[in-house]
Amino acid sequence: MKFLVVSTNTKDVSPFLAAEFQRIEELRSAGVLIGGWVKADFSGAVLVLQCAEAAEANAALATLPIVINDATSFELIEVVDLDMETTK
DSSP: OEEEEEEHHHHHHGHHHHHHHHHHHHHHTTTTTEEEEETTTTOOOEEEESSSSSSHHHHHHTTTTHHHHHHHEEEOOOOOOOHHHOOO
16 A cells, blocks of 8 residues: 655654664655655655555554654645556
8 A cells, every 4th residue: 555644744843854864865765755755845744655554554654763853744645546557
């Protein structure tokens, strides 16, 4: 399953950025994080996760330093590809 994650920073995340990008790379290498962008105003991020279920996606997000340090909130949304061949 694919999950869209939209986060909104709730406090200054700058103390956590180095660790955050390191963990992002680990999730990318593991095939969990398959897309990611920072909002243009730097108020949060948009991520795409590939996980078996929502609980797995939530568990992966819980390892991010800005989540651990309660510096962001996020919405987790299950999505499906628009490619009709993959949704049949």
